[in-house]
Every structure is written in C-alpha cells, then in structure tokens.
Amino acid sequence: MLATRRVFSSSHHHLRPWLTTVNPTILVPRFHRMSAHGQAGQVRTAPDSEVEVPESKKPRVEVKGGDSIVSSTIQRNNKVHMQATNQRPKVEPKKSRRKSKLKKIELPEPCSPEDVLWQEIKLVLGANVVEKAIEEGVQLESPFSPQEEVEVVVKSLSPGGDAIAISTNEKHHKTPWAIVVPFSLPGEIIRAKVYRNARMHSVADFVKVIQPNPELRDDSRIQCRYFGKCGGCQYQMLSYESQLSLKREVIVKAYQKFSGLGQMSVPTVLPTIGSPLQYGYRTKITPHFEAASKSLLKKRQQANIDKDEVKEQPDWLNIGFNVVGTRKVLDIEECPIATPIINEALTTERARVIRSAYTFKRGASLILRDSLDPSITLPPDVTSVSDVDQYLSDALSKHVCITSHKASIREKVGGFLFEYPASSFFQNNNSVLVPLTDYVKEAIFPSGAEKPRPTHLVDTYCGSGLFAITLSPYFKTISGIELSVESIRSAQSNVKLNNSLRAIPSYNKLISSSSSTSSPVTSSTEGPDITFKSGTASDIFSSVSSFPRHETVIVIDPPRKGCDEEFIRQVVQFRPAALVYVSCNVHTQARDVGMLLRMVDEAEEKCDETEKRGRYRLESLRGFDLFPQTAHVESVAVLRLI
Numbered sequence: 001m002l003a004t005r006r007v008f009s010s011s012h013h014h015l016r017p018w019l020t021t022v023n024p025t026i027l028v029p030r031f032h033r034m035s036a037h038g039q040a041g042q043v044r045t046a047p048d049s050e051v052e053v054p055e056s057k058k059p060r061v062e063v064k065g066g067d068s069i070v071s072s073t074i075q076r077n078n079k080v081h082m083q084a085t086n087q088r089p090k091v092e093p094k095k096s097r098r099k100s101k102l103k104k105i106e107l108p109e110p111c112s113p114e115d116v117l118w119q120e121i122k123l124v125l126g127a128n129v130v131e132k133a134i135e136e137g138v139q140l141e142s143p144f145s146p147q148e149e150v151e152v153v154v155k156s157l158s159p160g161g162d163a164i165a166i167s168t169n170e171k172h173h174k175t176p177w178a179i180v181v182p183f184s185l186p187g188e189i190i191r192a193k194v195y196r197n198a199r200m201h202s203v204a205d206f207v208k209v210i211q212p213n214p215e216l217r218d219d220s221r222i223q224c225r226y227f228g229k230c231g232g233c234q235y236q237m238l239s240y241e242s243q244l245s246l247k248r249e250v251i252v253k254a255y256q257k258f259s260g261l262g263q264m265s266v267p268t269v270l271p272t273i274g275s276p277l278q279y280g281y282r283t284k285i286t287p288h289f290e291a292a293s294k295s296l297l298k299k300r301q302q303a304n305i306d307k308d309e310v311k312e313q314p315d316w317l318n319i320g321f322n323v324v325g326t327r328k329v330l331d332i333e334e335c336p337i338a339t340p341i342i343n344e345a346l347t348t349e350r351a352r353v354i355r356s357a358y359t360f361k362r363g364a365s366l367i368l369r370d371s372l373d374p375s376i377t378l379p380p381d382v383t384s385v386s387d388v389d390q391y392l393s394d395a396l397s398k399h400v401c402i403t404s405h406k407a408s409i410r411e412k413v414g415g416f417l418f419e420y421p422a423s424s425f426f427q428n429n430n431s432v433l434v435p436l437t438d439y440v441k442e443a444i445f446p447s448g449a450e451k452p453r454p455t456h457l458v459d460t461y462c463g464s465g466l467f468a469i470t471l472s473p474y475f476k477t478i479s480g481i482e483l484s485v486e487s488i489r490s491a492q493s494n495v496k497l498n499n500s501l502r503a504i505p506s507y508n509k510l511i512s513s514s515s516s517t518s519s520p521v522t523s524s525t526e527g528p529d530i531t532f533k534s535g536t537a538s539d540i541f542s543s544v545s546s547f548p549r550h551e552t553v554i555v556i557d558p559p560r561k562g563c564d565e566e567f568i569r570q571v572v573q574f575r576p577a578a579l580v581y582v583s584c585n586v587h588t589q590a591r592d593v594g595m596l597l598r599m600v601d602e603a604e605e606k607c608d609e610t611e612k613r614g615r616y617r618l619e620s621l622r623g624f625d626l627f628p629q630t631a632h633v634e635s636v637a638v639l640r641l642i
C-alpha cells in the first residue's frame with residue numbers, strides 16, 4: 001500500500017528516512033516500510049481459476065545464508081497458488097525465561113496503527129476478558145512459540161487488512177490469545193506460522209488456506225505473482241464489490257471505537273465510492289534496494305574486479321518492495337497496480353541499478369511518477385505555435401515516467417492542471433480525483449439547500465492546491481494553508497497556470513468535456529480571489545477572520561496523524577457553515593470529529609444565548625477507494641451547522 005501516502009503511507013506507514021549519496025536520479029529519502037500501498041509484480045489474469053505465469057516471470061526462489069524469505073506464492077505447473085509460506089530466520093523459543101518474567105501489559109498510543117489493531121484484537125477476544133487481564137496487570141504467556149505452525153479460524157479483519165484469528169485447537173483456549181495473519185478472510189481456516197508474540201496475540205505468516213471462505217475468496221482474481229508475499233496489496237483475492245464493502249465496515253468501526261460519539265450522532269456510513277481503475281492506477285511507486293555488503297565490496301576489490309563490471313543481476317540485489325511484515329526487500333519487476341508507463345520505466349530503472357550495483361554505499365529508493373510530459377511548455381506561446389489545438393492536445397495526453405525527485409510532475413484533474421515537485425505530496429490515484437473533488441463540491445453545495453450559498457472557502461492542509469483550485473469556479477474568495485513551502489509555491493503557480501490556460505479558447509474547448517456541470521458562482525474570466533499561505537493549519541484563522549462564517553466552508557485534509565487540538569479549537573471558535581474533512585486515516589478522523597463536536601457542545605453550553613454560534617450535525621460519512629487491492633480507505637466526513 002503504500003505513496004508514500006501517503007501508500008504505503010504514505011500509507012499509512014512506519015517510515016524511516018535514510019538519505020543516500022550516490023546516483024543523483026535515485027538519491028531520494030529512503031523509507032523503510034512496514035507496509036506499503038500496492039507494490040508487487042505482475043502476471044496476466046486467466047479467465048477462469050488460476051493465474052497463468054509465463055516462464056520468464058516465475059519468481060526467483062532463493063535462500064541466502066539460511067535467512068532469506070522464500071516466495072509464499074509457490075508455482076506449480078505455471079500456476080499461482082495462495083499456499084506455502086515465508087521462511088524466516090530460525091528463532092529459538094525462550095520459553096523458560098519468559099515464564100518467570102511476566103511483563104506488565106503496555107497499551108499502545110491511542111489511535112496509532114498498533115492501537116487500531118489492538119482494538120480489533122479486543123473485539124475478537126472479548127473486551128471483558130482483555131480488561132480483566134489488563135486489570136491484573138500481567139502479560140499473559142503466549143501458547144505458541146516462534147516458528148510454531150498453528151491452524152486458526154479467522155474471526156475478523158483488522159483495518160490494516162490482516163486477519164484476527166484464534167486457534168482451532170481448544171487446548172490453546174485456556175489463555176485468551178489471538179493470531180494476526182495476513183491474506184486470510186473471515187470464516188476461513190488457515191495454517192499460520194507464528195514469528196512473534198506480543199500483547200495477547202501472536203503475529204504469524206500465512207502458510208496456506210485449509211478451508212476457504214467460498215463467498216469471498218477466489219484466488220483466480222489475483223493478478224500479481226508476488227501477492228501473498230509483497231507487503232503492498234492485501235485484497236487481490238476479493239471481488240471489487242467485497243473490497244468496497246470491507247472498507248465501509250472500517251469506517252463504521254472507526255467511528256464506533258475512536259469518535260467517542262453516541263450512535264445517534266453518527267450517520268449510516270454510505271457505500272464506498274470505487275476507483276474507476278482497479279489495476280494500473282497508481283501514479284507513484286518508490287521501490288528500494290540494499291547496497292552490497294562491505295565484505296562483498298572488499299572481496300571484489302581484492303580480486304581486482306572493476307565496480308562497473310556487472311554482467312547480470314547479483315543474487316544479493318533485490319529491487320522492489322518489502323516482504324509483508326518485514327524489512328526485507330522483495331525483487332519485483334512489475335507492479336500491476338501501478339500505471340503502465342511506470343511499469344515500462346521500472347524495467348529501465350532496474351537495469352540502471354543493476355549496472356551500478358557495486359557503486360552504492362547505501363541502499364536507496366527509486367522514485368517513479370506518472371506525469372503528463374512536463375517538457376511541453378505550458379501555457380504555450382500561442383503566437384509561435386502553429387497548431388495550438390494539437391499542441392494542447394499533446395500536452396494533455398502524452399504521459400511520461402519521471403524518475404528524478406527534483407523534476408516537476410504535471411497532472412490533469414478534470415479541467416485543471418497541477419504541477420508539483422516529484423518529491424511533494426499529491427494523491428496517487430489520478431483516476432479517482434474527479435469523483436472525489438466532485439463529491440466534495442456536491443457536499444458543499446447540496447441540491448435544494450435553503451441556507452446562504454457558501455462564497456468563501458478555506459482549504460487547510462492544501463498541498464499544491466487540489467481542492468482550492470478544483471473548487472475555484474464556485475467561490476468568490478479562497479484561502480489555503482499548508483506546511484510545505486514547496487507545495488505552497490506549487491499551489492500559487494498552479495493558480496496562475498490555470499488562469500493562463502483558461503484564457504486560451506482551444507484549451508477551454510479541449511477540457512470542456514471534463515468540466516463540471518453545476519453553475520459556478522464566479523465566471524471563468526473573473527476568477528476568485530485565491531491566496532495561499534505556508535504555515536501550520538491553525539495559523540490560517542488570523543487571515544480569514546473577515547470571512548463571513550455563515551458563507552464559509554473549511555476543507556480539512558490532514559496527514560495520517562490528523563489535526564492537532566489547537567486547529568480544532570480554532571475551527572470551533574470560527575464555526576463555519578460547513579466542514580468537509582477528507583482523511584487518509586479514518587481513525588484519526590473519527591477521533592478529531594468526535595473531539596470537535598464535543599468542543600462545540602461545551603462552547604455552546606458555556607456561552608450566553610446571544611453568543612451562541614450553533615452546533616454541527618455530522619451529516620454524512622463515506623469512503624473513497626484511492627487504493628484498490630489494498631486495505632487503505634479515504635474517508636470523507638461532512639459536518640454542517642444546524
């Protein structure tokens with residue numbers, strides 16, 4: 001899963017930046033991911049059951065020094081099967097020591113990924129049982145030792161896509177204990193191999209399905225030969241419909257567990273909006289690789305082998321994504337959720353890394369981003385271009401893959417163009433951005449609304465201006481704020497770029513098909529007054545104090561950690577007509593929305609009748625699927641002043 005949404009995630013991720021010092025086009029911050037969005041290699045789907053794998057695409061199954069990970073997607077007769085497991089380094093069980101040293105149960109940080117998993121484990125084991133264990137204050141002893149294989153029945157899916165299961169063997173039930181295992185579905189019986197014990201649960205590798213859930217699982221849907229091993233995707237064996245409904249469930253549970261709101265305050269979560277593309281959608285991937293070990297470099301030096309002499313990919317060099325649940329790199333030649341242009345470029349980039357395999361002092365990450373060709377200058381100098389229509393048509397259709405983090409990326413979202421540095425944040429699934437931004441617009445301007453039509457927009461955590469600019473035809477005044485100075489510069493130049501393009505009749509003609517149908521407040525020639533400011537989100541309120549609050553909408557789109565309390569306090573004080581909270585982490589969104597509604601209640605209770613500003617209703621909740629085949633869900637919450 002992975003952008004790093006951000007994908008990974010970003011995420012949605014534990015990221016450890018690590019800067020390299022070698023080849024400039026691949027010198028990007030290096031991230032170790034525990035999970036990433038959608039990163040895997042490709043095989044073509046066979047129409048019926050199993051997936052055909054061309055001979056050339058069979059994974060290399062290799063064991064190095066006894067500790068490497070072996071493909072969990074074992075192939076027999078050129079078919080991909082969800083069977084077999086990863087082989088991890090042998091860890092001798094330390095049973096006797098652990099028995100005598102019972103540790104206190106330490107609870108995870110609220111709303112962290114560990115906490116989200118823990119809440120799901122509690123649900124499976126029974127909250128009472130867990131509370132009792134916590135009260136007694138001891139770490140229960142795992143019934144399993146590392147490396148032990150166990151047959152489990154899956155009870156539920158965690159929001160991260162891992163299954164929460166319990167042993168099918170009653171002798172293990174004396175201790176309340178869950179097993180967390182990937183690639184498994186509710187109701188299934190799975191063979192799993194424990195590799196780590198933690199707070200009232202063991203983490204295990206998937207070994208094989210003993211009894212599938214026939215209503216959910218169909219392994220013939222799997223399009224990637226690395227599925228079951230790569231940490232990127234979790235749901236390729238599911239129908240798309242099932243993926244969307246699982247993602248809706250994640251939102252339902254997140255609001256139950258993390259908002260602190262009563263049932264009456266939370267609306268029925270609407271069905272998740274799917275991505276128009278379910279494969280080949282991802283516009284950014286960041287595969288990585290390790291450098292040769294010092295001893296290997298020394299050996300080659302002693303043997304007088306030139307560092308440029310690399311005939312074929314060395315056995316130790318894997319270029320790809322992390323093996324699920326590990327920091328080991330899986331060699332991946334193709335990622336079926338990435339766009340075709342990215343996959344084409346991946347071959348070239350891999351070859352370049354292989355040629356320079358012995359020149360890297362450290363591991364590094366590659367960056368591959370799908371972009372409209374930024375070498376086509378925009379706006380064009382219409383006086384010198386002979387065929388403006390053709391020129392613009394090329395500019396809006398010719399895709400390239402950018403591999404330098406310093407280069408500029410160009411993307412089209414409906415009738416708007418966005419340019420931003422390759423290293424900056426931008427949503428990683430272009431195909432869903434028109435539905436997403438249209439949805440936000442429709443939430444702001446619901447049909448049949450009697451209240452004053454909003455005229456002012458505050459785009460907080462605005463990045464390079466996605467919401468501010470796509471919503472610009474509908475507002476008189478817009479103000480955006482963002483921490484990254486680079487992104488703010490992009491947002492400012494994107495306003496200018498789009499204004500210049502709008503002045504070209506051929507451009508308007510070209511993009512009219514993708515333009516929105518509802519009537520804008522401002523005409524395209526007039527344009528709203530848009531200002532962007534760099535800073536932390538709560539700083540925006542000093543600049544928008546003159547905005548009429550009953551005609552103002554705030555869009556909130558924070559990173560995974562959500563908003564800080566100060567920001568929420570300022571929103572409560574300002575109290576605009578509506579809030580649209582877009583989030584890549586529904587758990588922090590639920591926490592923030594709950595906190596906001598409680599703060600509003602408190603403020604209303606404390607003040608005099610004349611000072612009351614009104615309460616919000618959480619009007620709607622809906623997921624958007626920005627990352628098909630992965631467990632990730634984007635959640636949009638709409639709050640309106642009653």
Ligand SMILES: C[S@@+](CC[C@H](N)C(=O)[O-])C[C@H]1O[C@@H](n2cnc3c(N)ncnc32)[C@H](O)[C@@H]1O
Nearest residue numbers: 425461462463466482483484536537557558559
């Ligand atoms: C999920 S992205 C959304 C960006 C933009 N709305 C979009 O969709 O392209 C979150 C953005 O918040 C920015 N950010 C992180 N912390 C922030 C803060 N405290 N105040 C303002 N912006 C912040 C990040 O740089 C990032 O661009």
